[in-house]
Amino acid sequence: xxxxxxxxxxxxxxxxxxxxxxxxxxxxxxxxxxxxxxxxxxxxxxxxxxxxxxxxxxxxxxxxxxxxxxxxxxxxxxxxxxxxxxxxxxxxxxxxxxxxxxxxxxxxxxxxxxxxxxxxxxxxxxxxxxxxxxxxxxxxxxxxxxxxxxxxxxxxxxxxxxxxxxxxxxxxxxxxxxxxxxxxxxxxxxxxxxxxxxxxxxxxxxxxxxxxxxxxxxxxxxxxxxxxxxxxxxxxxxxxxxxx
Amino acid sequence: xxxxxxxxxxxxxxxxxxxxxxxxxxxxxxxxxxxxxxxxxxxxxxxxxxxxxxxxxxxxxxxxxxxxxxxxxxxxxxxxxxxxxxxxxxxxxxxxxxxxxxxxxxxxxxxxxxxxxxxxxxxxxxxxxxxxxxxxxxxxxxxxxxxxxxxxxxxxxxxxxxxxxxxxxxxxxxxxxxxxxxxxxxxxxxxxxxxxxxxxxxxxxxxxxxxxxxxxxxxxxxxxxxxxxxxxxxxxxxxxxxxxxxxxxxxxxxxxxxxxxxxxxxxxxxxxxxxxxxxxxxxxxxxxxxxxxxxxxxxxxxxxxxxxxxxxxx
Ligand SMILES: Nc1ncnc2c1ncn2[C@@H]1O[C@H](COP(=O)(O)OP(=O)(O)OP(=O)(O)O)[C@@H](O)[C@H]1O
Ligand SMILES: [Mg+2]
Numbered sequence: 001x002x003x004x005x006x007x008x009x010x011x012x013x014x015x016x017x018x019x020x021x022x023x024x025x026x027x028x029x030x031x032x033x034x035x036x037x038x039x040x041x042x043x044x045x046x047x048x049x050x051x052x053x054x055x056x057x058x059x060x061x062x063x064x065x066x067x068x069x070x071x072x073x074x075x076x077x078x079x080x081x082x083x084x085x086x087x088x089x090x091x092x093x094x095x096x097x098x099x100x101x102x103x104x105x106x107x108x109x110x111x112x113x114x115x116x117x118x119x120x121x122x123x124x125x126x127x128x129x130x131x132x133x134x135x136x137x138x139x140x141x142x143x144x145x146x147x148x149x150x151x152x153x154x155x156x157x158x159x160x161x162x163x164x165x166x167x168x169x170x171x172x173x174x175x176x177x178x179x180x181x182x183x184x185x186x187x188x189x190x191x192x193x194x195x196x197x198x199x200x201x202x203x204x205x206x207x208x209x210x211x212x213x214x215x216x217x218x219x220x221x222x223x224x225x226x227x228x229x230x231x232x233x234x235x236x237x238x239x240x241x242x243x244x
Numbered sequence: 245x246x247x248x249x250x251x252x253x254x255x256x257x258x259x260x261x262x263x264x265x266x267x268x269x270x271x272x273x274x275x276x277x278x279x280x281x282x283x284x285x286x287x288x289x290x291x292x293x294x295x296x297x298x299x300x301x302x303x304x305x306x307x308x309x310x311x312x313x314x315x316x317x318x319x320x321x322x323x324x325x326x327x328x329x330x331x332x333x334x335x336x337x338x339x340x341x342x343x344x345x346x347x348x349x350x351x352x353x354x355x356x357x358x359x360x361x362x363x364x365x366x367x368x369x370x371x372x373x374x375x376x377x378x379x380x381x382x383x384x385x386x387x388x389x390x391x392x393x394x395x396x397x398x399x400x401x402x403x404x405x406x407x408x409x410x411x412x413x414x415x416x417x418x419x420x421x422x423x424x425x426x427x428x429x430x431x432x433x434x435x436x437x438x439x440x441x442x443x444x445x446x447x448x449x450x451x452x453x454x455x456x457x458x459x460x461x462x463x464x465x466x467x468x469x470x471x472x473x474x475x476x477x478x479x480x481x482x483x484x485x486x487x488x489x490x491x492x493x494x495x496x497x498x499x500x501x502x503x504x505x506x507x508x509x510x511x512x513x514x515x516x517x518x519x520x521x522x523x524x525x526x527x528x529x530x531x532x533x534x535x536x537x538x539x540x541x542x543x544x545x546x547x548x549x550x551x552x553x554x555x556x557x558x
Contacts, residue, residue: 053440054439054440055436055439055440074439074444074446075439075440076439076440076441076442076443076444076445079440079441079442080442084440084441085440087436087437087440091434091436091437092433092434092437093429093430093433093434093437093438094433094434095429095432095433095498096429096430096433100426103426104426104427104430104438104441104442104443105441105442107423107426107427108423108427108441108442108443108444109441109442110442157441158441160441161441161442
């Protein structure tokens with residue numbers, strides 16, 4: 001892989017009161033890469049993503065994105081630079097339709113970055129809905145969606161920000177096997193368009209198939225990094241998941 | 245209705261109001277209509293922060309009174325022309341709103357609301373202890389003898405308040421249909437998601453709080469001339485805080501029509517009750533209607549109408 005480094009996390013720590021949720025975590029994601037982030041429950045995956053997206057400030061370390069130091073940047077500016085995320089627990093804009101949900105990032109992030117480029121926000125949002133397979137629900141209120149539709153909306157809304165890096169936080173949790181394949185296909189299709197993707201997932205079958213490279217967190221620290229094969233055969237990873 | 249049709253309606257209303265002052269009807273009608281228009285401004289202003297953005301302000305009385313006292317003190321100090329009163333009260337209300345906006349950095353939900361209540365109490369205490377502003381004894385304001393072509397000052401205030409109400413409604417409607425309004429709705433629905441989707445949440449909240457506060461301050465500016473004698477207890481009255489929150493909630497808090505409907509219906513009911521029974525009933529009326537709506541029709545009258553029509557999202 002020769003592509004440049006898009007996201008560079010250097011020694012990031014995060015404390016909640018006396019509890020250290022992240023301890024000097026470092027990782028790098030390259031342009032267009034399919035990156036897996038795994039670890040047992042409570043190992044700090046979502047916390048790390050919160051620090052990267054700006055939902056939380058970090059206590060220590062540095063985060064760089066596409067050459068910018070974004071460590072102190074508010075979340076909305078990071079989104080405008082090209083980081084978009086889905087939420088583990090879907091957070092739709094419930095008073096809006098599905099289409100209107102997408103118009104928010106389209107207006108506030110994508111068009112803030114590419115002024116004038118494709119001024120038709122609605123046409124752009126419809127195209128993303130088509131890609132994600134949610135176009136039939138475009139005018140339905142977001143409040144009435146099913147679980148898988150909510151997950152798709154999370155991804156579609158993140159896409160509407162026209163990201164260079166998409167972070168998918170457990171978009172497959174609780175879905176049926178067929179639905180997992182559906183989301184997997186969507187993420188692969190998005191990656192085809194040149195978007196780097198961080199996939200956080202407990203469903204090993206999906207992460208292993210998807211990821212080119214994987215980082216493993218355990219108790220807030222990074223314990224392993226490698227390709228899917230290396231990770232599966234790593235004794236430290238096995239210990240973290242199965243205990244002693 | 246499109247913007248142009250609404251503008252025509254607004255102009256027609258002002259012309260009609262001016263024509264009505266030629267009738268020299270019972271002065272009471274102008275007094276009553278003034279109060280209703282004043283509530284249209286307060287309810288619309290409250291709704292920009294409360295309904296659109298989701299931050300419930302319990303301190304509307306403080307904003308209103310601050311506007312009123314700003315005007316009263318200015319009148320006492322200098323011979324200021326009327327438009328300057330509006331400008332000054334709007335500026336002071338807007339600055340107070342801006343500081344309220346910064347509160348949203350740390351306080352959400354009910355904690356924010358309690359802070360707004362505390363803010364109003366602090367303001368009232370300041371006025372009570374300020375000798376120049378009349379302290380707890382109150383402050384008298386002399387009405388100018390004549391103004392423009394109106395025979396009577398109250399008729400002038402009646403037309404002014406109608407114009408202010410229309411201006412507030414136009415502001416709210418503009419916000420609602422703009423990118424700003426969509427951003428505020430995203431904040432109301434989920435602030436964290438809004439920020440992560442590129443919405444500069446702090447800046448938008450500051451704008452909403454400032455506009456809301458400025459409009460409330462402006463609503464108070466003509467008040468010294470309206471009552472001619474003001475004292476803190478009645479100017480910081482709970483009625484203002486409760487009404488400016490209840491009216492949008494009863495009308496429907498997600499559109500500019502809601503506060504208008506709520507203010508006209510509840511305001512009229514209160515005026516009738518004041519004349520026929522007693523003004524002590526006003527808060528009781530609001531309380532009962534509000535409880536009924538919160539339980540039976542949480543989206544207000546607008547919500548009821550939309551459901552009847554088959555629930556198309558607008
Ligand atoms: N806002 C918070 N305040 C206090 N503690 C928190 C907060 N957010 C997370 N934690 C704690 O930090 C640790 C890491 O949580 P995090 O949600 O990042 O884990 P995760 O790897 O995403 O887990 P899961 O796989 O269950 O989603 C947990 O012990 C959690 O309880
Ligand atoms: Mg998590």
